[in-house]
Each structure stands twice: as C-alpha cells, then as structure tokens.
Amino acid sequence: MNKTSKMTAALWTGAMALATAQTAAAAGDLVKANPTAPVDYSGTLSIMTKFGSQHLSPFFRDVVDDYQKLHPEVSFELIQETDDSVKGKTKTLVATNSLPDIFFSWTGTWGYNFVRGNRAVDLTPVIGAGTDWGKTFTPAALEAFVWNDRNFGVPLYLDAKFMGYNKRIFADLGIEKPETLEQLLAACDTISESGMTPISFGNKNAWPAVHYAGQLLVYNVPVATLEKDFDPKTAEFTDPGYVTALTQFSELQNRCMRDAPNGMSYQAAIQAFSDERSAMYYQEILEFDGSANDETTLKPENFGYFILPVPEGAKGDTNAIEGAPEGYMVSASSAQIPLAIDFLKFLTSQEVGKVLSASPYGQPSAVIGGSDPDAMNANVVAGMADIDSASYLMPWLDTVNHPRVAAAWLAGLQALVGGSKSPEEVVISVRETAEAVGG
Amino acid sequence: MTVGTGNPPSESALFWTAISKSFVYSLLVCLGVIVLYPLLWMAASGFKTNTQIFNAPFAIPLSWSLENYIGAWNEGVRSFLVSSLIVTATSAFCTVMISAWTAYGLTRTRMPCKPLITGFILGGLMLSPTVALIPLVRMMQSVGLYNTHWALILLYTAFRIPFTTFLIRAYMLELPSDLDEAARMDGATEGQIFWHIMLPLCRPIIVSSVILHILFAWNEYLFAMIFTNAQEVQTLPVGLTSLMAKHGTDYAQVFAAMTISALPIVLLFFAMQRYFVRGLTEGIGK
Numbered sequence: 111m112n113k114t115s116k117m118t119a120a121l122w123t124g125a126m127a128l129a130t131a132q133t134a135a136a137a138g139d140l141v142k143a144n145p146t147a148p149v150d151y152s153g154t155l156s157i158m159t160k161f162g163s164q165h166l167s168p169f170f171r172d173v174v175d176d177y178q179k180l181h182p183e184v185s186f187e188l189i190q191e192t193d194d195s196v197k198g199k200t201k202t203l204v205a206t207n208s209l210p211d212i213f214f215s216w217t218g219t220w221g222y223n224f225v226r227g228n229r230a231v232d233l234t235p236v237i238g239a240g241t242d243w244g245k246t247f248t249p250a251a252l253e254a255f256v257w258n259d260r261n262f263g264v265p266l267y268l269d270a271k272f273m274g275y276n277k278r279i280f281a282d283l284g285i286e287k288p289e290t291l292e293q294l295l296a297a298c299d300t301i302s303e304s305g306m307t308p309i310s311f312g313n314k315n316a317w318p319a320v321h322y323a324g325q326l327l328v329y330n331v332p333v334a335t336l337e338k339d340f341d342p343k344t345a346e347f348t349d350p351g352y353v354t355a356l357t358q359f360s361e362l363q364n365r366c367m368r369d370a371p372n373g374m375s376y377q378a379a380i381q382a383f384s385d386e387r388s389a390m391y392y393q394e395i396l397e398f399d400g401s402a403n404d405e406t407t408l409k410p411e412n413f414g415y416f417i418l419p420v421p422e423g424a425k426g427d428t429n430a431i432e433g434a435p436e437g438y439m440v441s442a443s444s445a446q447i448p449l450a451i452d453f454l455k456f457l458t459s460q461e462v463g464k465v466l467s468a469s470p471y472g473q474p475s476a477v478i479g480g481s482d483p484d485a486m487n488a489n490v491v492a493g494m495a496d497i498d499s500a501s502y503l504m505p506w507l508d509t510v511n512h513p514r515v516a517a518a519w520l521a522g523l524q525a526l527v528g529g530s531k532s533p534e535e536v537v538i539s540v541r542e543t544a545e546a547v548g549g
Numbered sequence: 550m551t552v553g554t555g556n557p558p559s560e561s562a563l564f565w566t567a568i569s570k571s572f573v574y575s576l577l578v579c580l581g582v583i584v585l586y587p588l589l590w591m592a593a594s595g596f597k598t599n600t601q602i603f604n605a606p607f608a609i610p611l612s613w614s615l616e617n618y619i620g621a622w623n624e625g626v627r628s629f630l631v632s633s634l635i636v637t638a639t640s641a642f643c644t645v646m647i648s649a650w651t652a653y654g655l656t657r658t659r660m661p662c663k664p665l666i667t668g669f670i671l672g673g674l675m676l677s678p679t680v681a682l683i684p685l686v687r688m689m690q691s692v693g694l695y696n697t698h699w700a701l702i703l704l705y706t707a708f709r710i711p712f713t714t715f716l717i718r719a720y721m722l723e724l725p726s727d728l729d730e731a732a733r734m735d736g737a738t739e740g741q742i743f744w745h746i747m748l749p750l751c752r753p754i755i756v757s758s759v760i761l762h763i764l765f766a767w768n769e770y771l772f773a774m775i776f777t778n779a780q781e782v783q784t785l786p787v788g789l790t791s792l793m794a795k796h797g798t799d800y801a802q803v804f805a806a807m808t809i810s811a812l813p814i815v816l817l818f819f820a821m822q823r824y825f826v827r828g829l830t831e832g833i834g835k
Contacts, residue, residue: 162791164624167780189778192790202775205683208690377798381603407600 141442142232145241149448152183156210157453158199160436162190169471177456184449204229211444212454215263217254217434218509219516224439230262231440231447237261243455250503251435251476263437264454265476267466270433270497271321272415274383274401275390276408279306287414291358291421298366301389310388311363312379313371319523320507322362322392322418325432326355328504329424336426336504342512342548347541351425356526356533358421363527366390372528384408392418395433395493399472415489417496429501434509435476467494518543588815595621595805602800617799621792621806628781629788630810635698636784637766640705645758647706648713649751653743655714656721657729667718673711678704682775689776700776701784705766713758720754721747756824760817767814785810 159170167190174186189210191199196214203209209229215221224230237244237252238261244252247265255263273294280287280297283304288294298308313319328336330351339345363371371379383391384406393401402413420428438457440450456462463480466473467490474494475481483491497503508516522536531539558566594602595617596610654660655667685704689695694703728750729742737745748755770786777783780791789810792803818825 164792167791187778190780190791192793195774195787195790198771198774202682202686206686206690208686377800378603381599385600385604405598 140228140232141447142234143236143440143447143451145235147448149452150446151181151449151452153446153449154185154187155212155446155449155453156187156189157438158189158191158196158203158210158213160191160193160196160214162192162195166471166473169466172465173457173462176462177453180456184453207443209441209443211441211446211450212438213441214436215255215439216436216509217263218505219512220509221255221263221439222257225257225260225262229439229442231442231444232260232262233264233440233451234261236451237264243458246458246460246477246479248435248476248478248498250497250500251437254435254503254505255437255439263439264458265435265437266458267437267473268433268435268476268494268497269394269396269474270431270493270500270503271325271392271394271418272398272493272496273309273390273418274393274398274413274415276383276386276388276412277414278412279386279389280414287416288419291362291419294419295361295365298362302365307368307382307388308366309362309390309392310374310379310382311367311371311392312374312376313524313527314373314375316520316524317506317508318376318379318392319359319371319527320519321432322359323355323519323523324504324507325418326358326421327352327426327507328430328432328502329420329426329428330355330358331426333427333430333502339544340505340510342515342544345515345541345544345548347537347544352537352540353533354421356523356536359523360526360533370528372524395474395490395497396472398489398493399469399487410487410489413489415493427502429499430504431497431500431502432504432506433497433500434503434505437476512544512547514547515540515544588811591804591811592808595801595808597801597804599798599800602804617801617805618809620799621802621809624792624802624806625780625788626785626806626809629783629785632698632782632788633767633784633810634813636701636705637763639698640702640709640766641759641762643702643706644709644713644762645717645755648710648758649717649748649755650743651710651714652717652721653747655718657726657742657747658739670714671711673708674715676708678708678771682771686775695776696778696782698782701766701769701772704772704776705762705769709762709765713762716758716761717751717754720751724750753824753827756821757827760821760825763817764814767810 157170157174161167161170170188170190174188178184178186187210189199191214200209200213203213204224204227215224215230221230235241237247239245239249239252244261248268251265251268252261255261255265275287279301283300285297285300286293288297301308311318331349332351335349335351339347339349379388380391380393380397380401382388383393384401386407391401398413398415402408402410404410417431438454440447440454444450458475458477458480460477460479463475463477464482464485465471467475467481468485469487472487472490474490474497481491481494507519511519518540522531522539525531526533526536590607593610594606596613601608601611651670655663655670660666686695689700694700724747728746732742732746768786769784773784773787777787780788783791789803789806792798792806
C-alpha cells in the first residue's frame, strides 16, 4: 500500500466507491473467465500499472517486449502510474467506463469495490485454488484477492512488515535478537542508555502507527474476531485484546521511540536508521534494499531483521505477519479477456518473478519459486520464507476497513502517539465509527 | 518659481530619516531573503546526497557536482520539459488571443446584451475543474484527443478564458474611447483597430495575462495527471512525481529536477516583472 499517504488512499477509496455506485448501471452482470476460451493473439491490450516511478517502470516495458517477441501481433498500451496518481486515474477511468483490460488493485476495500460494481472478471475457473495456475501462487497471496468465495485478482508481489535492526550496534551493546516483546523493550532500554535512539519512528503520515497496531492486534485479538470486526455490519470492537495491543504499542513508544513522532516523516525516520542514528526501524520487506546498501552508512552486512516479537500471553495468532500482496485484475468490459489472462500468466511465470524479485526491483514475487536466492538480498529471501510460513497475513488496517473506520484508526492512533488519547478512547472512537457506518 | 531658503534639516530629522530608510531597506532585504531563500535552498539541495539532505538540510553542499542535475535530465525531465513548453506556450497564446478579442468585443463595440454576455463568460470562473473531470474525459476519449498535448491545451485554454477576459476587459475599460473612435472615423476596420491600436495599448495587461497563464499551466497537476498516460505527453508536475519512488527516493535528484522545472518560470517572471506589476495594478481596479 502507498507509503506517502494512506489516509489519502482511504479517502480515494471512498470516492471510488461513490464513482462505482454512480456508474453501477453501466456495469453489467458478473463476467466469468472461461478456461477453454481460445486466445486471439492480436489487437491492443491496455494495462494500468503502479510501476510508474523511474525505478520500477522498466519492468513492465521489458515484460511487454518479451511477450511481443512471442506474439508479434499483440500491441500494448501501457499506463504507468505512481502510488499517488493511480488512485485518481483509477477513479476517473471507473467513472467513465474506460478501465484498461488489465488494471492494478490493492486487496481489501479497494479491490472489493471493483467486485461490488462488477468491474472485475471472476477468475475463479482459471486461478482458483486447485487450478494449475492457482497452484503456482503462495496460498495467502491468492486468498487475499478472494471476495464472496471467488477469485478476482492475480497477486504479483508480496509485502510484509519486519523490524530491521543494526547488527553492529546490537553486538556492541551485547544485545541478542529479541524473542518476545518484553525482550525488545529491555533492548530499547539498553540502547537508550547508550545515547542512541532505539527505534526511529516518523508518524507524520499517520499510517506508520497503524502498521505497529496491526501486527500487535493480530497477536492479541483472535483472527475470527478481527475479520468479523473488519465488516461494519458485524463489527463490535469489544475484544479486550484491542486495548491490550494499543497499550503495548504505547509502552513500545515510551521506551523505544524519541522526539515527537507525529512531526517526523517516515522518510526522515528510515534515513536515521540508514545513517546509523537509530538501531531499529519497522519497515516493509520492499524497503530492505533501500535501508542498507553500498551508499548508506548502514551496510548490508550489518542489516538484520526480525518479526515484531510476540507479547507474553498473547491470545491471538502469534504466527501471523502483517502484510498484503498487490496485484492485477481483468476488466469485465474488456473485449480480450482470454488474451489478458494469457498475458497475466506470462507475467506471473517463475522466470518473470525472478526478475521482479531481484535487484533493482526487489519486489518479492507472489509466485512459488518466483525468486532466485543467488540474485537477491539474503534478508529478502529469508523474509519471503517467513511470509510463506506465516499462518495468516494481517491486512493493513487502513485498507481492509471501511474508509470511515480506517480514518478513525488513523486519527485515533495519531492521537495516541501524540498523547491526547488513551488506548481505551481510541478503541471507543473506532467502535463508534463502525457502529455509525454499519447502521 | 521659488527657491527654498529654509534652514538645513536638523540632526534629529536626519537621524529619523536614516532610521526610517534603514527600516525600509531591512524590510526589503528580509522580503528578498524570504522569496529567494527557498529557491536557492532547492537549487543547493540538488548538489547534495540523501544523507546530507536529511542530516544537514540547511548546510552548504559538500560538492558542486552536476551529477544529480544530469541524472534528472536523463531520467525524463527533458521529455517533461518539452511537453510543458508545448502545452504552456500554445495554451497561453490561445487563451490570451481569445480573451483579448472577447474583451474588445465587450468593451469597444455596440454589442447587445453586453452585461448578460459578460456575466455568462465570467460565470465560467465558478466552474470547478474537478466537477467537470468525468464528462471531460469522456469527451476527450470520444474525439480521440485523450492522452495528447491537445487535450491539455484545450482544457487550459477553456478554463482560463474567463479569468483572462476579466483582467483584459478591466484594463480596456480604462483606455480612452477617443483613440478607437478616431480610427473608426478614419475608416479603420474593427480588426485593424484591435490589432493596431488596442492590442499595443494593452501590452502591460497582455504580458500580465501571459505570465499568469504560464504560472497556471506550468504547475497544473490534476488535468495533466488524468488526461495523459504516456511519458512522452506528460508535463513536468506529473513527471516529477514519477521521480518519487515508493521506496528509496533520490531526493537530491528530485530537487535537481524541481530546480530545472522552476528555472524557466523564475527567469520569465524576473524578465517581465515590470509589465506584470504594471498590468495588474492598472487593470485590476474595475
């Protein structure tokens, strides 16, 4: 999910839902993929990606070139957007009934809006669990694009949250990699005594706190309860694990973080980690390559990571990791659905996955065997293994919830970090918002 | 004529004059620093590294290598700059010419229902671009202009005509009617009066309008983001966002790209500021 402003994402989600509703009449019935439909290798296939940045944009251009070598009669219209612009562009294209044949989607509410408006092709017959293509994906990634027991998306890469740490600083201070949250807090005390910031934390954009909360919530609240509470119609937010998780987060902030996090950007926080001014930074696996490389003060050999440790006595799923895949859908109004599916199969082949997972892209492929450990950062390889073995992928709170509930989480947690709300008050505000939304 | 024979100013008067002058100069210097410092800071940051930008944001760069500027130029800024120049120059020309003609018709001719027509045109100022976005996309797609420079040129022209007409009309109302009446009596056509008399007289407000339009079109983001897909037609505001990666943004290169994109507009403003100030102060009164 976008790093620069997840609050904006939530707002855009609401706007897109409105646009979808406004044009629902234009959308037809549910369109199902036909696995036996012949593929016509001609015409133009339009694709909207989220790889518009200079760093990532060559990936799709190269894949398209490779596909055209196999099928010279097929041409492509590539619409490469960035994290921010893809939201506005998608909203407009949905409202004007001109979605490209293949388009980017997040999981959670964002993706569900396409399903609800019958904008996405039901891909269950070709990618559902048990199909040949479906078996090639990490199950958790495939599952994230299932709504109403049907598959609507093709996961391309995985993302998850880990605590990056500076091995040299830990070794110098005689600190072991923490196994429990209590050990992490004790490690923070030791690091603080040395004069260094234990964990750099920039919460100006509000979503970084949501990431901490998400992982602690899945440790403290049973998954079934969490999933029930994701839906405003069934949400209760009465499980005591919510307050427990937020209390643990407050304790983490008090003992491990410094300054005024709400006034610091996440870029400044990760830079502090890369400059060895802090010992840890809670980051996405996609950030491993950027946190420590040949140009940063923190060198790759001194970079290590661990999953945010489980608190003692946690009552939730202690083998879960917070994260979500990102992927692509096929437009229900596409005239070339078989060709679009054929291209997506090519895009999610092991060979292409290896290119995507390796430098300079560093996006862990959602395809089993879609990575070449020899060509990758060892920490990314290990992180991907952790994701594969996770019992549950806890979705980002600000994308899985209804936009208004997501906004309540963002605002509430920012207030918690700023000290103007207690954990109980944050949970109450989220509960009240969910009740208002659920009617 | 009388010659002043008064006493020379007292020491006290000289003192207070010096104090007031010092105060005025200090104020102007402060204002100059407030305006120029962010620009210089942006340009200087283009010579730094990410580490320097975050750790010593206000320090002088350690080296003055043009590496970031060259990198930004090669990363697509060149293409974005060309698109911005095409869209801005063409839309500025169209906007100002159409608006000047409109203002001429509204101020110097005996057109019926002038207040109604003026109100209709100026009513365009109240139309929010965001509200019109979806029908405009459909329209551009249906006429095959979506994802072309022409889409932006048409939109920028259409949305700026009301404001530009408002400016030029106000300026033209100030001009004496004797000149064009004399020309009319000499047998000049409306076209000749417009091109040879009114337009030269309106030079300050025309220049102001051009600069204002350039400032708008050069920095416009929403339309540019929605109506262009291909890198070849994207303008600078959209192109610059593509330099901002989700992870591992090279901020020094972004600052360099921002400096390159701001440079033409800053130079233009300094070169034309005399006309800009004069045109606005004389034209804005009505």
